[in-house]
Amino acid sequence: MNPDRALVEAVLAAGPGAFEQLMSEYQGLCWHIIHRMVRSPEDARDLCQETFLRVHLNLHQFRYESPLKHWIARIAFSIALRHLKRHKNPIGDALAQGSAIAIAEDADDAFDFEAACDDLAVARRLHAAIEVLPPIPRMLLTLYHLDDVAIPDIAQITGLPAGTIKSHLYRARLRLRELLEPPTGDLR
Amino acid sequence: MIDDIDDAEWQRQEQARLAERAGLDPTNTDSRSMRYRYVARQLARDLDAPLPSTFAYAGSTRIEAIARQQRRERTRFERAAFTWLAAVAGVGACIALAVYGREWWSAIERAGWLHSHAVPWLIVIAVCGLLSRLFAGTLRSAHRIKH
Numbered sequence: 001m002n003p004d005r006a007l008v009e010a011v012l013a014a015g016p017g018a019f020e021q022l023m024s025e026y027q028g029l030c031w032h033i034i035h036r037m038v039r040s041p042e043d044a045r046d047l048c049q050e051t052f053l054r055v056h057l058n059l060h061q062f063r064y065e066s067p068l069k070h071w072i073a074r075i076a077f078s079i080a081l082r083h084l085k086r087h088k089n090p091i092g093d094a095l096a097q098g099s100a101i102a103i104a105e106d107a108d109d110a111f112d113f114e115a116a117c118d119d120l121a122v123a124r125r126l127h128a129a130i131e132v133l134p135p136i137p138r139m140l141l142t143l144y145h146l147d148d149v150a151i152p153d154i155a156q157i158t159g160l161p162a163g164t165i166k167s168h169l170y171r172a173r174l175r176l177r178e179l180l181e182p183p184t185g186d187l188r
Numbered sequence: 189m190i191d192d193i194d195d196a197e198w199q200r201q202e203q204a205r206l207a208e209r210a211g212l213d214p215t216n217t218d219s220r221s222m223r224y225r226y227v228a229r230q231l232a233r234d235l236d237a238p239l240p241s242t243f244a245y246a247g248s249t250r251i252e253a254i255a256r257q258q259r260r261e262r263t264r265f266e267r268a269a270f271t272w273l274a275a276v277a278g279v280g281a282c283i284a285l286a287v288y289g290r291e292w293w294s295a296i297e298r299a300g301w302l303h304s305h306a307v308p309w310l311i312v313i314a315v316c317g318l319l320s321r322l323f324a325g326t327l328r329s330a331h332r333i334k335h
Contacts (some may be wrong), residue, residue, distance in 0.1 A: 031236070049251065
C-alpha cells in the first residue's frame with residue numbers, strides 16, 4: 001500500500017500514535033517553509049501548530065491527487081502567507097526592485113574571495129544577505145537547496161508559476177554570488 | 189518574468205548546485221562557478237533553530253484534543269440547525285395544511301387514489317425508505333462523535 005495512504009488511513013481511524021508520526025514526518029518541512037517566511041520563532045511555532053490542526057481537521061478531504069508532503073506544505077505556505085498579509089509584510093517584490101540585498105552594497109572594498117573563502121565572516125555576511133531577502137525568495141531558496149524540492153513540486157506547493165520560481169532563484173543566487181565578488185571583478 | 193534569466197548563467201548556477209551536492213572535486217572550476225558552489229553550500233545548511241524535540245508528541249496530543257472539541261461543537265451546531273430547520277418546515281407544513289388541506293383532500297378523493305390496491309404498498313415503501321435514512325443518519329453521527 002502507498003505509505004501516504006497507510007498513514008492517512010491510520011490517522012483517520014484514530015490509530016494510536018498515527019498523528020504524532022505524521023507530525024514527526026512533516027514538521028521539518030513545515031518549519032522550514034513557515035520560519036523562512038515569518039522569521040519570528042514564536043509566530044512560526046504557533047503557525048506550525050495551526051497548520052497541523054488544519055491538516056487534522058481536513059485530512060478526510062485529501063484525495064491522493066498529489067503526495068501528502070505537498071498537500072501539507074501547501075497548507076503551511078498558505079497559513080504563512082496569510083500571516084504575512086495580515087501583518088502587512090512585503091512578500092516578494094522587493095527583490096524585483098533591487099532593494100532586497102542592501103547588505104550586498106555595503107561590501108567591504110578589501111574583500112578577497114580566494115583568501116577568505118573559508119572565513120566565518122564570509123559565511124556570516126552571506127547568511128545576513130539571505131536573511132534580508134524578501135520572504136518568498138528566501139523560502140524558495142530553502143525549499144530548493146535545503147529540502148531538495150524540485151521546481152515543479154514547488155510550483156504545486158506555492159501555486160506560483162515555475163517561471164516565476166526560476167526567476168526568483170536566479171536573481172537571488174546572482175545577487176548572493178555578486179556579494180562574493182571582489183570590487184574590481186578581476187576574478188571573473 | 190522568465191525573460192530576465194540568462195540561460196548560460198542559470199546553467200552555471202545549476203551545475204554548481206549539483207556539483208556541490210555530489211561533492212565533486214572543485215579543481216579546474218572557474219572562480220564564478222566556485223562562488224556559486226559556495227552559495228549553494230551555504231544555502232544547503234540549516235541554520236534555523238530547530239523545533240523542540242517534543243513538538244510532535246505534545247503538539248499531536250493538543251491538536252487531537254482541539255480537533256475533537258471542534259468536531260463536537262460542529263456536530264452540536266449541525267444538530268441545532270437541523271432541529272430549527274425541521275421546526276420551521278413543520279410549522280410551514282401545518283400552516284399549508286390549515287390553508288389548503290380541505291382543498292387537497294377533496295382533490296385526492298375525486299381522483300379515487302384512496303380506493304386503489306397500490307396504496308398500502310406505497311405506504312410500506314415510504315416507511316422503509318424513511319427508516320433506512322434515519323438509521324444511516326444515526327450511524328453516521330455516532331461515527332463522527334467517536335472520532
